[in-house]
């Protein structure tokens with residue numbers, strides 16, 4: 075085989091477009107404002123721009139097949155004809171069948187959406203069973219390879235590896251109990267062999283197979299599956315050279331398996347797992363392979379320490395066949411281009427690199443490595459700002475700052491103060507973000523609406539939402555969060571030590587994007603953030619209004635966090651700011667405060683041995699944020715987006731008075747977990763799935779509540795939706811909330 079060297083590369087690239095062109099096109103297509111041909115043109119132009127940019131930047135090997143209309147796991151299922159029957163039976167065009175699997179259609183529920191490892195990206199979970207027959211019916215990677223070749227760029231198609239694909243899939247409802255998707259390995263690998271052969275025919279010199287699942291703990295059987303798959307693929311006769319990429323952590327026992335497999339290259343993540351460097355020289359199998367060293371952080375936005383990276387690379391030179399430099403993972407998780415940001419502090423800019431800048435770093439590193447390190451400049455520009463006040467406060471903290479009065483005492487005082495009925499009804503915080511609200515915010519940004527005008531519109535919206543809740547008959551009201559663009563970014567914009575971007579969009583799922591804020595220095599709160607809005611809402615009603623904050627763990631999980639100190643230290647600083655906010659809310663007369671932690675499960679380390687440490691600081695920071703609350707103040711927390719079985723003790727450890735938790739889709743399974751640990755505080759298992767536009771019937775909600783009453787006594791049971799309502803419309807929200815209140819009344823009776 076005559077294969078070009080990888081030299082310098084990146085493992086993947088963003089695909090939504092530098093100005094979210096794909097989001098706009100896809101949403102326009104869904105709305106019927108753009109036809110399929112026009113959508114295809116937008117997609118093709120975005121791909122062409124990416125390939126040209128990466129080739130022009132000087133990468134030796136340009137990744138291909140990084141584009142996706144929605145999600146690369148769904149793309150893989152489509153490629154191998156593994157789309158469940160319920161979507162095919164809709165009789166739609168291929169592109170509409172694809173979107174139906176992603177979003178559901180005509181009452182057919184979509185594939186489940188879940189977290190991509192420990193990132194804020196979400197993939198669609200393939201559903202497999204013994205009847206799944208894989209076939210290479212798609213040609214996306216091949217067609218895109220040819221498309222790039224026509225533009226003069228030879229790409230390295232990036233594919234999700236067969237073992238990770240199966241490990242991320244779930245058994246369909248039709249599968250027998252003893253079935254696991256990995257049972258289908260041989261069948262699937264045979265089809266990958268077909269694919270490799272087709273790519274070789276098209277002229278692809280390399281292919282990249284991603285196996286990030288091996289950065290997590292894996293069983294012997296799973297490691298054996300990895301060995302088996304890559305032995306088979308490596309032995310295929312007609313194929314491109316194979317690069318297997320493992321990222322998001324240490325490959326552990328999978329690294330020697332890959333080192334010994336008959337493949338040409340292995341990519342390791344030396345940013346998340348720098349210690350892997352020490353193991354590489356001991357792996358004889360790597361001596362005749364290319365090692366692709368992930369030295370530039372693909373998940374965070376800091377400039378690389380190129381000198382450090384270069385010296386790491388230099389130590390590896392003699393231990394491997396060839397050494398290539400790369401990002402630690404795909405650049406999917408960072409924004410496109412730092413140069414597009416015009417409002418960032420230059421001192422912060424000097425420390426940053428987005429996708430485009432990271433490509434340049436990789437290229438530079440590759441050049442320096444070839445020329446003996448002569449052209450690498452100084453490491454980074456500037457250091458994080460230090461806030462002596464915050465540091466002094468943290469130095470003074472003791473256990474009393476994380477401990478409230480015993481729950482029984484709190485509950486008694488709160489019962490008297492709040493006088494709520496059993497099965498109290500509430501919502502999770504946000505109400506639908508109407509076009510008018512978003513338009514007002516866009517107006518504030520572009521200067522057509524001033525601060526006063528904006529505040530007036532937000533107050534009008536808050537008043538409308540409060541009146542609506544009173545009329546519906548909810549017991550604990552919210553202000554509705556109209557002033558928030560996003561539950562993390564909003565707080566970042568009001569805290570020192572954070573920077574926000576204008577165009578730093580990162581795909582979260584499908585067409586939905588976020589602009590993760592950047593924590594670049596010590597965090598503090600210059601002034602109250604939410605107090606004005608919450609106390610305005612409280613002034614409108616005699617019912618209690620719940621203050622609404624985002625917790626420290628979630629703020630960290632959905633931001634780019636400084637990497638010069640432990641996450642735990644940054645979390646404490648954020649927690650202190652929230653602690654002060656709670657005190658100010660109390661002083662303004664707010665008696666209930668909710669601190670949302672939907673990302674508590676998301677940051678859970680992939681390897682079990684690191685979990686206790688994480689949960690310690692995660693729970694500790696939540697308690698630091700909330701334990702300053704008076705005994706009479708009722709602290710709520712809200713959790714969603716995950717199954718919480720394996721962090722149930724940590725949820726207990728949060729010591730919140732009320733925990734509202736996503737439960738409707740899993741028919742309240744979480745209650746069994748809570749009961750099994752003797753969880754004794756109040757809980758609001760969601761009784762209505764806000765991810766679907768379907769309005770629940772009163773009987774359905776009553777059934778769920780009766781089921782919940784088996785696990786939770788009535789005085790500890792709250793009634794609420796699964797999550798916030800901001801992505802829904804009033805047409806569904808109003809009847810759903812009326813149903814929820816009616817059901818609660820019926821069960822109370």
Ligand SMILES: Nc1nc2c(c(=O)[nH]1)N[C@@H](CNc1ccc(C(=O)N[C@@H](CCC(=O)N[C@@H](CCC(=O)N[C@@H](CCC(=O)O)C(=O)O)C(=O)O)C(=O)O)cc1)CN2
Nearest residue numbers: 194512513515516558559560561562582585586587588632
């Ligand atoms: N940070 C974060 N991560 C999260 C979640 C979350 O809520 N926040 N939820 C989970 C699921 N992920 C989600 C991620 C994004 C969205 C989402 O709806 N994003 C919006 C953007 C939200 C936002 O920032 N809105 C801005 C407006 C940004 C915008 O597009 N403005 C328009 C103009 C205004 C208009 O006419 O709409 C423009 O700039 O062109 C605001 O309200 O101010 C989107 O992609 O469309 C939902 C869920 C997990 N991770």
Ligand SMILES: [Zn+2]
Nearest residue numbers: 672714797798
């Ligand atoms: Zn939620």
